[in-house]
Amino acid sequence: MTISQILFIVIALVVLGGGVMVVTARNLFHAALFLIVSFFGVTGLYVLLDAGFFAAAQFLVYIGAISILVIFAVMLTRGVQQAQPANSQWPAALITSVIVFVIMAIMLGPIAVTIGDRQFGNLSWPNIVEGQTVPAVPDDSLVRLGQSFVDFNQYGAAFLLTAVLILVAMVGAIWVARDRTLKDVMEERAELAAEEAQEAMLAGPAQPALPVGAAQVAEPTAEPAVRH
Amino acid sequence: MSLIDTINNLLKIIGDAVANLVQNILGPGLGADLIVMGLGALALCTVAALTFMAMTWAERKVVARIQSRVGPNQAGPFGLLQPIADGIKMFTKEDTTPTSADRWVYNAAPLIIATFALLTFAVFPIAPGVVGTNLNIGVFFVIAVGSASTVAILMAGWGSNNKYSLLGAFRTVAQLVGYEVPMLLNVIPVIVLAGSMGLADIVQRQTLADGNPGIPFIVYLPLSALAFFIAGVAETGRSPFDLLEAESEIVAGFHVEYSGMKFALFMLGEYVNTLAVSIVFATLFLGGYAGPILPPYLWLALKTALVFFVFMWLRGTLPRVRVDQLMSLNWKVLVPMSVVNIIAVIILAKVFVTSPGLQAANGGILVTPATQAAILFVANIAILLSGLAIVARRARVLRLAEERQLESRRQANRAAVSGFAGGAPAK
Numbered sequence: 001m002t003i004s005q006i007l008f009i010v011i012a013l014v015v016l017g018g019g020v021m022v023v024t025a026r027n028l029f030h031a032a033l034f035l036i037v038s039f040f041g042v043t044g045l046y047v048l049l050d051a052g053f054f055a056a057a058q059f060l061v062y063i064g065a066i067s068i069l070v071i072f073a074v075m076l077t078r079g080v081q082q083a084q085p086a087n088s089q090w091p092a093a094l095i096t097s098v099i100v101f102v103i104m105a106i107m108l109g110p111i112a113v114t115i116g117d118r119q120f121g122n123l124s125w126p127n128i129v130e131g132q133t134v135p136a137v138p139d140d141s142l143v144r145l146g147q148s149f150v151d152f153n154q155y156g157a158a159f160l161l162t163a164v165l166i167l168v169a170m171v172g173a174i175w176v177a178r179d180r181t182l183k184d185v186m187e188e189r190a191e192l193a194a195e196e197a198q199e200a201m202l203a204g205p206a207q208p209a210l211p212v213g214a215a216q217v218a219e220p221t222a223e224p225a226v227r228h
Numbered sequence: 229m230s231l232i233d234t235i236n237n238l239l240k241i242i243g244d245a246v247a248n249l250v251q252n253i254l255g256p257g258l259g260a261d262l263i264v265m266g267l268g269a270l271a272l273c274t275v276a277a278l279t280f281m282a283m284t285w286a287e288r289k290v291v292a293r294i295q296s297r298v299g300p301n302q303a304g305p306f307g308l309l310q311p312i313a314d315g316i317k318m319f320t321k322e323d324t325t326p327t328s329a330d331r332w333v334y335n336a337a338p339l340i341i342a343t344f345a346l347l348t349f350a351v352f353p354i355a356p357g358v359v360g361t362n363l364n365i366g367v368f369f370v371i372a373v374g375s376a377s378t379v380a381i382l383m384a385g386w387g388s389n390n391k392y393s394l395l396g397a398f399r400t401v402a403q404l405v406g407y408e409v410p411m412l413l414n415v416i417p418v419i420v421l422a423g424s425m426g427l428a429d430i431v432q433r434q435t436l437a438d439g440n441p442g443i444p445f446i447v448y449l450p451l452s453a454l455a456f457f458i459a460g461v462a463e464t465g466r467s468p469f470d471l472l473e474a475e476s477e478i479v480a481g482f483h484v485e486y487s488g489m490k491f492a493l494f495m496l497g498e499y500v501n502t503l504a505v506s507i508v509f510a511t512l513f514l515g516g517y518a519g520p521i522l523p524p525y526l527w528l529a530l531k532t533a534l535v536f537f538v539f540m541w542l543r544g545t546l547p548r549v550r551v552d553q554l555m556s557l558n559w560k561v562l563v564p565m566s567v568v569n570i571i572a573v574i575i576l577a578k579v580f581v582t583s584p585g586l587q588a589a590n591g592g593i594l595v596t597p598a599t600q601a602a603i604l605f606v607a608n609i610a611i612l613l614s615g616l617a618i619v620a621r622r623a624r625v626l627r628l629a630e631e632r633q634l635e636s637r638r639q640a641n642r643a644a645v646s647g648f649a650g651g652a653p654a655k
Binding site: 059 | 330363369371376382386401405
């Protein structure tokens, strides 16, 4: 067994062990930390593949940003310490993950599967085929990656579309979190009430007459968060 | 080889000698390679830890002078042995763990912060050919690894099971995640000019050799350098952005429950991160080890010390900023300015090229490197000044509105008081 194979097994154990701990940990905060362990293992996989840029990007995005977001969501959850690892949906989740695993195993493995007239799988991985060596990663792979993002014959369009998507998400986030005055909220509520009243009028004849004094429009009970 | 060459290449010569020695003993092979790499890593970590000790002394001395105090002067000459005394004190202190702490999380946090702080040293080019590993994504690696401290601080804050710790951790996340954005955005112009993310290549582009002009990037990109520096101060959580451990508000923030060596590891992580930011700034904007006469590693040390001195200077001079000021500075000033700057630099670097080969390939106007530097400098300063002008105008509008409100309230008060003119009515 070569060193890189041993390393791969160790890293795979870290990734899978972290994943198992995420779903079995009773403490939600611990589950989030094990998710970080799993992400860290994936970073190691990228390093093992000589994909330094992806390793750093994985680290920055998943460990530096997304896991922080997950931890914040966990901290806003009630009962972090005694969460039940399983709920009533576990059979459905189990079936889904088994199906996804089987599909992935077929798509990426050496077994050939023919569905209709298309053939899936049957990938000859360098290390699976005996005697074949792994081709070295070219030195300018990072340059090529960058160029393929701006080349419209490759991923230029996808890159631009992703940028637009992220921009829209950013604008949306700012719009959702904007400063709202009491006046804005009251206007919105009045509009909503007017719409409901109109709907009630349109649906009027079909409805049985309400007893006198019954509330036509339910008053909103909880005050929305308003900043003056 | 002359004496001067020997001095200039001292680190490389020592490194090669050690590598040869190990290979002579063990014979060439993977084992010897691993041992040489391990020794290199050990040397880097030791240098970082020793520099941490020197930094604590220097910081206490310099801040004391700025504030008209004396600073440590009892242990050894000029208090030079103070860090050792501090270390002994840390070792002998009781290692406490709060009873309600989340033990694993609480104990792992200082280890993680120290480990990832030291990990960044793997990619810093100390002299030509002397570098842990010459990654082609150097800058990106440093910033990515630096982001792990956020997780460690959150773990410390949560694991301590203390309200002040948790508040400190919350502040940290808002600050560190936010200031990572301008940090990355201001590295991009440097990458565009250097044509590489590798730190050694970036230094090479600022060295006076191989047709490179030898102009440090701070001349090309003063705005980027300024914004990167501000983001770096915030990213290391130092004064005036030390909200994560504001003593007067939340005791000591996330490390309030830590004592003994675990606290020392937090301090180590903090100072090594500061050192890493200083080295990155020196490498990206001041030309790293490039410089005349003195040996390269000395130049890097001098430039890093200069950057760290500005860190200390800020700490000794400025009061802490408010949370809302912190956020406004980041999202309303630094980020928009940096984005405009990136666009300007990319366009100008494309239009005004310095090498005939690039001109032949992409077109553009051929200029000398000095002219290119001047053009970029003027563009940077113009963006900086116009950005500041917009901010100043906005601040003036807000201040005037506030003053008007105050004035109207004052008039109302005066009117109320004048109702009693000639003496208050007798009861």
